Amino acid sequence: MAISKTKIYEPLTTSRAINLLKELDFFKKDSILTCNEIGDGNLNLVFQVTEPQSGKSCIIKQALPYAKVVGESWPLTLNRAKIEADALKLYKEHVPQFVPEIYYTNDDLAITVMEDLSSLKITRKGLIAGEEYPHLPEHLGEFLAKTLFYTSDFYLEPPAKKILAQKFSNPELCKISEDLVFTDPFFNSDTNDFEPELYDDVQTLWNDFTLKLEAAKLKKCFLTESEALIHGDLHTGSIFTDQYTTKVIDPEFAFFGPIGFDIGQFFANLIFQLLSNPKDKERLISGYIVDAWNTFEKTYSDLWRKESREKYTEVEGYLDFVLKKIFQDAIGFAGCELIRRTIGLAHVEDLDGIFDNDLRINAKKASLQLGRAFIKTRGHHIGPESILPLLSETAAYAAINKE
Numbered sequence: 001m002a003i004s005k006t007k008i009y010e011p012l013t014t015s016r017a018i019n020l021l022k023e024l025d026f027f028k029k030d031s032i033l034t035c036n037e038i039g040d041g042n043l044n045l046v047f048q049v050t051e052p053q054s055g056k057s058c059i060i061k062q063a064l065p066y067a068k069v070v071g072e073s074w075p076l077t078l079n080r081a082k083i084e085a086d087a088l089k090l091y092k093e094h095v096p097q098f099v100p101e102i103y104y105t106n107d108d109l110a111i112t113v114m115e116d117l118s119s120l121k122i123t124r125k126g127l128i129a130g131e132e133y134p135h136l137p138e139h140l141g142e143f144l145a146k147t148l149f150y151t152s153d154f155y156l157e158p159p160a161k162k163i164l165a166q167k168f169s170n171p172e173l174c175k176i177s178e179d180l181v182f183t184d185p186f187f188n189s190d191t192n193d194f195e196p197e198l199y200d201d202v203q204t205l206w207n208d209f210t211l212k213l214e215a216a217k218l219k220k221c222f223l224t225e226s227e228a229l230i231h232g233d234l235h236t237g238s239i240f241t242d243q244y245t246t247k248v249i250d251p252e253f254a255f256f257g258p259i260g261f262d263i264g265q266f267f268a269n270l271i272f273q274l275l276s277n278p279k280d281k282e283r284l285i286s287g288y289i290v291d292a293w294n295t296f297e298k299t300y301s302d303l304w305r306k307e308s309r310e311k312y313t314e315v316e317g318y319l320d321f322v323l324k325k326i327f328q329d330a331i332g333f334a335g336c337e338l339i340r341r342t343i344g345l346a347h348v349e350d351l352d353g354i355f356d357n358d359l360r361i362n363a364k365k366a367s368l369q370l371g372r373a374f375i376k377t378r379g380h381h382i383g384p385e386s387i388l389p390l391l392s393e394t395a396a397y398a399a400i401n402k403e
């Protein structure tokens with residue numbers, strides 16, 4: 001597929017999206033098509049185009065030259081569409097079963113035409129609706145192990161990895177995470193957004209200098225440790241699921257960063273479910289975290305032993321050192337994610353959607369408490385079992401007043 005004339009960027013409308021797909025011969029010129037803009041994320045346009053007669057459909061995602069959630073006052077590079085498409089193409093090489101098919105990309109138009117995954121559900125929404133996904137933890141564990149191993153110095157020749165890292169240089173999107181995940185929530189910043197009932201807890205957090213020192217170390221790790229190509233925004237809104245299938249979308253924040261970041265974001269976004277429904281979901285969510293980590297650890301260790309090209313991977317103790325560092329980073333990053341999604345700019349429906357005011361505030365207080373504990377105690381944890389008591393305590397705290 002190719003567009004004959006050179007196109008200049010303009011934001012798509014539903015009719016432009018339809019015309020584009022006909023021009024690309026994705027649909028016949030005389031097809032009757034329907035098109036809806038279904039994007040519910042913070043940044044981009046997402047169009048679903050369907051031919052009702054045949055049932056054929058696809059998705060066109062387009063970056064806007066600004067952050068959609070804020071508007072034109074927050075300009076943002078269109079290059080993020082290329083980063084996202086390139087990351088999905090790279091994932092396709094290593095984990096084709098876990099990503100959508102990409103049909104067409106155009107960097108000038110900042111668009112990706114991809115498989116319509118609407119037969120699956122966004123994991124966050126499915127979990128909120130009470131669904132369970134038995135294969136999600138093992139699928140994510142495998143996705144994480146393979147994408148993070150195959151793009152690291154343990155597999156790639158270091159010069160090749162450095163060249164790949166240049167291709168995924170993503171300064172504007174990284175800056176968003178540096179600010180919104182690591183800095184703003186820890187200070188009295190304009191971007192923060194929280195209920196007045198949380199004010200005392202937030203003051204305590206802002207005055208906790210041990211916490212701030214540890215958050216600074218985590219930010220430094222995010223800024224400087226180019227371990228592997230990370231997704232960069234791997235929350236449960238970036239994963240489509242059903243009982244058998246898992247598909248990861250939306251890697252526009254991808255760059256070469258610390259491996260623990262993706263794992264920590266995934267864990268934290270599972271934990272929001274535990275906080276929103278502590279009595280019913282503690283076992284389920286704790287189990288998902290343990291299973292995801294165990295699959296990650298096993299898959300990553302197998303790859304390390306069988307496919308590593310780094311001489312030092314033969315040295316006894318090195319794998320254990322690397323895995324421990326990844327886990328401890330992940331717990332720290334999970335702590336930052338818990339805090340920023342509670343009091344920062346971008347919230348999650350798991351918490352904001354709790355209708356009862358007392359329960360919502362309680363869940364958010366529990367989230368802040370767990371976030372702080374994760375950040376400060378991460379150095380003591382060597383595997384998922386050791387965080388289970390903290391998850392239990394947090395669930396008990398969040399469940400207060402629930403009768």
Ligand SMILES: Nc1ncnc2c1ncn2[C@@H]1O[C@H](COP(=O)(O)OP(=O)(O)O)[C@@H](O)[C@H]1O
Nearest residue numbers: 039040041042043044046059115116117118250
């Ligand atoms: N391949 C797809 N198939 C079906 N729906 C999709 C697809 N990609 C995105 N969507 C829908 O669009 C929403 C926003 O997509 P996302 O990639 O997360 O955008 P943003 O980058 O703005 O966060 C998703 O929550 C989902 O509902």
Ligand SMILES: CSC[C@H]1O[C@H](OP(=O)(O)O)[C@H](O)[C@@H]1O
Nearest residue numbers: 041042043067069176180233346
């Ligand atoms: C102003 S961007 C805020 C927030 O939005 C991104 O999420 P998504 O694209 O999935 O909606 C990312 O998490 C950013 O931190």
